[in-house]
Amino acid sequence: MAALSAYSSPWPEPTPDPNPNPNPNSNTSCGVSSEDQTDQLQSLESFSSMPQDEPDSFSPSIPESNPNYQMPLPSPAESTSSSPPPTLLHISFNQDHGCFAAGTDHGFRIYNCDPFREIFRRDFERGGGIGVVEMLFRCNILALVGGGPDPQYPLNKVMIWDDHQSRCIGELSFRSEVRSVKLRRDRIIVVLEQKIFVYNFADLKLLHQIETIANPKGLCAVSQGVGSLVLVCPGLQKGQVRVEHYASKRTKFIMAHDSRIACFALTQDGQLLATSSTKGTLVRIFNTLDGTLLQEVRRGADRAEIYSLAFSSNAQWLAVSSDKGTVHVFNLKVNSGSARSEPRSTSDPTLPTSSLSFIKGVLPKYFSSEWSVAQFRLVEGSPYIVAFGHQKNTVVILGMDGSFYRCQFDPVNGGEMTQLEYNNFLKPEAAF
Incomplete structure (x- = not known):
């Protein structure tokens, strides 16, 4: 209590x-x-x-x-x-x-x-x-x-x-x-290791308690759309996420991964959910209303720790940061306004795929995976979180070493992002 x-x-x-x-x-x-x-x-x-x-x-x-x-x-x-x-x-x-x-x-x-x-x-x-x-x-x-x-x-x-x-x-x-706190204009959400409390911001009244599996990172995501509160947290099983739709009073459990959940993110309206596991090789995008798997993208082949996931404001792009020192940007085939649309085939020529995808029926799924459109290389060893900037096709990256990067990606040709700005926000500056 x-x-x-x-x-x-x-x-x-x-x-x-x-x-x-x-x-x-x-x-x-x-x-x-x-x-x-x-x-x-x-x-x-x-x-x-x-x-x-x-x-x-x-x-x-x-x-x-x-x-x-x-x-x-x-x-x-x-x-x-x-x-x-x-x-x-x-x-x-x-x-x-x-x-x-x-x-x-x-x-x-x-x-x-x-x-x-x-x-x-x-x-x-x-x-x-x-x-x-x-x-x-x-x-x-x-x-x-x-x-x-x-x-x-x-x-x-x-x-x-x-x-x-x-x-x-x-x-x-x-x-x-x-472990963490999330705020909305109408709610305060407090995350403990195995429990989440939801409070009304108007009078600090306790509205809801949720039991979770061990959650030392305090994983939790909430939508920010006016009048439509969607909350996502770990479920009670390994690899499971729990989605609370408060407007419709519905709870949806999604078995997202075989391994433990490492990171997830919601769109602003709460209709799309991106998840990754402790393996860190695949990121999956789900429809939160019915739990449908809409898309699966591959960060890489070897195990990695995913630090953050972020949707662009129009849900066209997804950014991923990991301990491999690379930020990836993926092209999404659905946006939150069409979350129920049919998944697009990985043979679609507009999606970057492995050059060996023609033998995907013989070799593992790895060779037909959807890969990132754009990448940005960072110094390995420091955790980074990522978000999309307010300027078109830009990404903002923050490091626990005090680094601030603003980068731009080419949505058509992809490849390496262009660094627009760098700052060390912990460095003492007289201008501050």
Whole structure:
């Protein structure tokens, strides 16, 4: 069970702060629930480091995302250029892939992808380790979980941070460590190793609990379409994924792979699902409504760890990153608007296939596999996550070594992508 505490009433609307906090290094301590391991909602008369005796009434409202809001960037700390770069603990894109968040051993930072620039950072004076930071589009509401050798918050708590007020406005507490958090405008999804909790964002009411197989990576994906919540998580069997269609109140189980699930991704509308296993050789695309296998593409022949999968906004392309140091882009034969269309034959000349496919009836399936259209080579050894950029035919790649790449691929001729931009987003810059 989760223990829940909320601070201030009502929740603030996520709007720009006309007077941003002049001291970004101030260490704000969020209150801790006095009712541990219970599903209880508390609200406090005023913010304090400890709960007060008599709570006020609580009537929060859904935090609406303001697309015009840009988090203010405080002045850089003194001697930034001489201080060593922080250790990166977490990176993740926001819901539309226009921004990304980085959790470090000192705090967190928010960056814009195109054009690339740091738009906000907060470093804490004591502790400061942030192992998970999840954005809500571009608004001032964030979900934070402690991490690293000196965590800012307990690893079993999700802190709801409002940077308009420069403080926490609520927390969710659990019996075990939080593995990941997903946000929608109307939901908060918290992933533990073997359980997932779904909360209503309006009042933080617990709506659903899901049991999963061991899920140390915190795998979970949610659609972002208005009014159509689709949630995907590991099932209770090896290689199985569970799809929750909340609008129709339907649950669909898909046996996606023989090996354990390593990674998956949803389209924005939740109609298409891409999955990979711990073998990392094949990626499969499913219709989430009926579990139909629509397409299967091959990353390579040897085993690999898949770090991330990402659909383009129109579901025409799929990007894959792995520990082999290569990002692949595949051409998809269906889009989410025609998820029920018939699978296209692998003999279609518009699909890249092996040159030995003419003997596919004799040799293994490997030789008739669909291969990537475009590739980009990276330095092996560092995990990378990938997303499609807002410019046409571009891909954004983020590395746990602090690297930021923006690349462009040729949708007709394919081949090696062209690098458009590179930045080290952890490098101290006076311009920030």
